[in-house]
Amino acid sequence: MPIPEDVTGDEIDKDVRQELQSLPKTLAEDVARNLVMVARLIDEDPEGAYGYSRVALRLASRVAAVREAAGFAAYANQKYSEALAEFRAARRMTGNVELWPVMADCERGLGRPEKALDMAGAPEVHKLDKAGQVEMRLVAAGARRDMGQLDAAIVTLQSPELASSSVQPWTARLRYAYADALLAAGRVDEAREWFAKAVEADRDGSTDASDRLAELDGVEFVDALNDEDQDQDEESDVDLADDAPESEDSPAESESESESGTATDVAAGAEDEAGSEARSEAEAEADKD
Numbered sequence: 001m002p003i004p005e006d007v008t009g010d011e012i013d014k015d016v017r018q019e020l021q022s023l024p025k026t027l028a029e030d031v032a033r034n035l036v037m038v039a040r041l042i043d044e045d046p047e048g049a050y051g052y053s054r055v056a057l058r059l060a061s062r063v064a065a066v067r068e069a070a071g072f073a074a075y076a077n078q079k080y081s082e083a084l085a086e087f088r089a090a091r092r093m094t095g096n097v098e099l100w101p102v103m104a105d106c107e108r109g110l111g112r113p114e115k116a117l118d119m120a121g122a123p124e125v126h127k128l129d130k131a132g133q134v135e136m137r138l139v140a141a142g143a144r145r146d147m148g149q150l151d152a153a154i155v156t157l158q159s160p161e162l163a164s165s166s167v168q169p170w171t172a173r174l175r176y177a178y179a180d181a182l183l184a185a186g187r188v189d190e191a192r193e194w195f196a197k198a199v200e201a202d203r204d205g206s207t208d209a210s211d212r213l214a215e216l217d218g219v220e221f222v223d224a225l226n227d228e229d230q231d232q233d234e235e236s237d238v239d240l241a242d243d244a245p246e247s248e249d250s251p252a253e254s255e256s257e258s259e260s261g262t263a264t265d266v267a268a269g270a271e272d273e274a275g276s277e278a279r280s281e282a283e284a285e286a287d288k289d
Helices: 014-020 025-041 046-059 064-076 080-094 100-109 113-120 123-127 130-146 150-157 171-184 188-201 209-216 224-243 251-288
Strands: none
Touching: 014 025, 014 064, 025 046, 025 064, 046 064, 064 080, 064 100, 080 100, 100 113, 100 130, 113 123, 113 130, 123 130, 130 150, 130 171, 150 171, 171 188, 171 209, 188 209
């Protein structure tokens, strides 16, 4: 797959670059450039990211960072079975538990929420950092909802992290999930309150909390750009009407004027002919005398 010339491979994280040092230099550069493309495209073009991840995987399948990138690219394309296999491979290579929440979410994607809940209660969860534990809580709540256990999902999300007033990278998503669960349970007023709190914490627009809040408030958004285009079109129509030439005489009026002119011409011709005949007769009489 083509890679833009401005992608050098130096853009990757230093830890990943260190992993690639086990490869020959040229090969390491090729793998790095493909990993950069995966990172660039995974949000806006998941299919493209997946393609580059397969190239990197073909070149260096024994590098944990490559297996992890391939897993996330497959996950972004809802290829949950493939993603889970790649995440497991990466975990075997590194021994890290960082991928535990996303592995559990793959189980949800495969229609196995019970398995995801089992993973949420596993000892590995205690080894996660705070962000990982919050992510695991989100996955567990999602599994509860998959099983139709709305009240249990709400309780799962109730935590010190949810109640905290400090804003962390995961705060908006946690508040959003809680608001969404409340709304699904029919607790509209509480849901509105937590969607508003999610908006306050969502500094990078990672959720659509503002849209959900507006929907609950009955606010409808109008596309201002389309309205401006319509106004311009209407103004153009008015200008065209103003610039149009004044109306010409109707066909009936033109025909009437034409007929009138023709009649005048005929009458004038008749008068000239009568005058000529009178002069001829007068000249003839004069010749006789």
